Amino acid sequence: MNQQDKQTTRVKEGAFHLPGFLSLPEQERIASLCLELGKNAAGFYQPVLRSGAKMRLRMMCLGRHWNAKTYNYELHRSDVDGLAVQPIPATLAKLAERAATLADFIVRPDILLVNWYGKDGRLGLHQDKDERPETLQAGIPVVSFSIGDTCEFIFGGLSRSDPRKKIALHSGDAFVFGGPARLCFHGVGRVLPQTGPSGVWPSGRLNLTFRQF
Ligand SMILES: O=C(O)CCC(=O)C(=O)O
Numbered sequence: 135m136n137q138q139d140k141q142t143t144r145v146k147e148g149a150f151h152l153p154g155f156l157s158l159p160e161q162e163r164i165a166s167l168c169l170e171l172g173k174n175a176a177g178f179y180q181p182v183l184r185s186g187a188k189m190r191l192r193m194m195c196l197g198r199h200w201n202a203k204t205y206n207y208e209l210h211r212s213d214v215d216g217l218a219v220q221p222i223p224a225t226l227a228k229l230a231e232r233a234a235t236l237a238d239f240i241v242r243p244d245i246l247l248v249n250w251y252g253k254d255g256r257l258g259l260h261q262d263k264d265e266r267p268e269t270l271q272a273g274i275p276v277v278s279f280s281i282g283d284t285c286e287f288i289f290g291g292l293s294r295s296d297p298r299k300k301i302a303l304h305s306g307d308a309f310v311f312g313g314p315a316r317l318c319f320h321g322v323g324r325v326l327p328q329t330g331p332s333g334v335w336p337s338g339r340l341n342l343t344f345r346q347f
Contacts (some may be wrong), residue, residue, distance in 0.1 A: 140153075140155060140236070141153055142237060144277070145289055146286045147314050147317040148275075148311060148315030148318075150166045150310045151308075152236060152237070152307060152308040154309035155236075155306060156299070158331060164229075164281060167226070174247070175217055176217040177217055178248075179215075180192055180196070181202035182226040183203070184203045188252060189250045190256045191252075193250075194245060194250075195211070195219055195247050196220050196221060196248065197219065198244065200247060200264065207347060220227075226293075226344075227246075230344035231243070237312070239310060243345060244345075247302060248276050248341070250340055252284075252325070253325060253340065254286075255271040255338060257297055258318045259288065259290065260320070261318070261319055264314075273312045274312060276312070278303075278342065278343045280306070280340070281339070281341075282329070282339045282340050283326055283329045283335075284305070284332060285324065285339050287302070288300055288318065288323055289301060289318065292319075294319050304329075305330045305334060325339045331333050
């Protein structure tokens with residue numbers, strides 16, 4: 135299938151679901167790259183929030199590290215082990231740029247948060263608002279890729295209490311939100327076990343969110 139033939143579903147102004155954006159070979163390549171990077175010294179860890187609660191996922195930040203205590207980005211993981219972050223592989227950044235283009239956005243990602251959700255993985259409703267104010271004001275999008283098990287992705291509005299949509303994100307899907315949707319609340323509900331393509335990701339769900347600082 136050509137990239138042009140792939141479907142783009144507008145969820146709301148500025149938010150787009152791109153089902154099947156990644157081919158199976160692309161998913162396999164991304165998954166093995168993330169597994170490899172995840173085994174390095176500055177690989178996957180379980181973030182602990184400033185409340186002391188452990189996030190219900192494993193994370194690996196590339197490009198810049200998201201500090202779960204200060205909510206700032208930094209070049210060393212000062213809330214984890216002080217190690218320098220690994221760079222974002224250029225091939226991955228290019229894929230994210232392509233997804234953004236299909237949603238009529240431009241992004242030059244310099245941050246990649248890689249989230250690994252187990253079967254009990256969750257991510258509470260939140261806004262992605264720790265990037266530079268200029269980036270947020272310009273509505274430069276976040277680009278998200280899903281690999282492995284399907285999840286219930288929740289996408290709301292600019293206020294926490296706004297109505298929310300529940301979207302099934304399957305392996306290979308991309309989701310792009312920018313412009314007027316850049317600060318929309320979103321989160322991850324259930325991860326549906328054993329729903330991913332066999333042999334691509336060891337267990338659970340892998341999510342990559344690309345951002346521009
Ligand atoms: O896992 C997802 O699909 C979303 C991840 C997310 O919201 C985030 O990293 O801020």
